[in-house]
Amino acid sequence: MEARLTLEDGRTFPCRSFTGPGEASGEVVFNTSMTGYQEVLTDPSYSGQMVTMTYPLVGNYGVNPDDVESARIQVAAFLVKEYQPFPSNFRSTQSLADYLKGQGILGVEGLDTRALTRHIRNGGAMRAIISTQDLDPESLKRRANQIPSMEGMDLAKDVSTRRAYRWADGRPEALNDDARLDASVWRHRGARPSVVAIDFGLKYNIGRCLERAGFEVLVVPATTDAASIMAMAPDGLFLSNGPGDPEPVTYGIETTRELLGRLPIFGICLGNQILGLALGGRTYKLKFGHRGANQPVKNLDTGRVEITSQNHGFAVDMESLGNDIVAVTHINLNDNTVEGIRHRRLPAFAVQYHPEASPGPHDAAYLFDQFRAMMKIA
Template sequence: MEKGYLLLETGEIFPGTLIGSQEESIGEVVFNTSMTGYQEIMSDPSYAGQIIVFCYPLIGNYGVNANDFEAETLYAKGIITGELCTAPNHYSSERTADILLKGSKISGLTGVDTRELVKTIRKRGTVKGLITNEIKQFPTTTSTNFLVKEVSTIQPKVFENPGAHIVLIDYGHKKSILHALLKEGCKVTLLPYHATFEQVKALSPDGVVFSNGPGNPEELKNQLADIKMISTHFPSLGICLGHQLIALAFGAKTQKLRFGHRGGNHPVKEISTGKVFITSQNHSYVVKEESLDLSEFEVLFKNINDGTVEGIRHRNLPLLAVQFHPEANPGPHDTTYLFSSFLKSIYERTEVKSYAIK
């Protein structure tokens, strides 16, 4: 197996062994603290443009199966692990993680000192990295891709069910968000990221969900007017990037965290009750609390570790937005109730019946 390196734009070099496609790849280097769920993490569209560093040392030990993908395509730029299991043992395993990476044309490194790498990212903040087979000068990069356009659906898609009609605006949605809505009996219409208020209005939905997705929410500033109109006229739920976009649409500001929140072990406090939920998260940006109009919004949740805003609710509209992932794939499942709560508010406002599949 060929020796490879992760070169950071700040000058640090981390040696390892090349895996996957073994081609040069450059991206934003981020770390995830989850102990399980590597398949869901690798296939999450929110990782578009990023090189994922797994904090948990052993990856690939239960293989890869057909059911646990969060998207049909892997959009990450690379994978970094301490160890990579090449002989997985699980009844549902169909192939190894390395074979998945090769088939998806994604490069990676294993045998890396991920503990030291994560400490470096925490010290430096999120930086760009290059996976390569030689030590050389870090390339000058100026162009950035509009990542949401790469991961959003191109054409509308309809998933029939007898219950409430939900429009899911796709900024790079995880499959588990769609499945959570379908499990509740909803008919779901998936729309591209640039869906307008008039397009949504023409569908007469009972509610709208603004999905997760990659990148800086301010790149979608041209959609903010439509997002505000949609969330003003229809019961709405924002998740992750969708949460940030709703806040921006109503005049708030966002900021980039030093190294983001990524993992399945982030504690979030519900302000009204003091109850703590363990949540799944994957984001670089947060809503600045001081920029929120507190006469219009109340803060529902805060991150225990750094005090950042994790959820908001409009005081007059049926509008809720959360920074974490209530669909919880990979887990935990503490906040999955938010889907049923959102739909309950819809059923209470309309004559649509609940057809939840239990």
């Protein structure tokens, strides 16, 4: 089925739908991973975005119920060069097309993903609309320019859990309706260090990694305030990844600011930006962001270079933070942007990349153990 993708600057890419008729809009971004498309599709950090994969062949290993990072597909649309309709993998339970159609997500192929990626790299991530119904480039351009900008958009509330839940045995575990969110909420009180994870768009593999590191984990909504968290008496606080612009997430910034020095804090991705803002800094939008499983990051404390998985469009402006209070711990070797920060006196640190990977390398898995070690000196 014929389709058209048109960017806000008027650039148009012909393609065809492999999921049937439909329309979708949002910010167009690209991901350079060779595998892991199901994890990408279900990553809440992609909310409001249409994702194109630079690897040309997608769908060849199908999908399954295990390789998900949230309870649903999060991307607005999925753009690929060539879709493979006949998956071959012993773990596959469904084709990619059926998976997308089942959740009403538009998937297109036959798109020149190389040209689109080069255009985004030169012009920056842009708003766009894709349609099988409206094929007029001028109409699509006009509509694309009416889409809200990602800057200033708080999407964390949209993807966050509405109710607190435990992460246990590798999956979310609902609490009883009458469960009180206080110190009694922990099942293994004192036997394991306890962590409250604020869900700004939490990936499931972060829950798995926290559990694997020996934590008892309670996930709470993004709007949970500091007093409520302290009533639970956790041993640490985790700030999750998530979509959109961090600066409008004022409730998360304020909660983090109030808990600085009262709990050890570890943040990932949006959590890194929120920690930076809570420390008085600023953030800014990257030209086209970092999205893929092969980003080189240097650990300034050890000198080691880590290959990392990343998905973010904003970064912390280190010049807005006082060097006497905050230290840069990691930098991106492609563009020297900040990839990690820590407070010089208080037990608080965060990284911009994804040590839990999924998909991607596991070079930075040590950070979860570092978080646990921090609790012994807090």
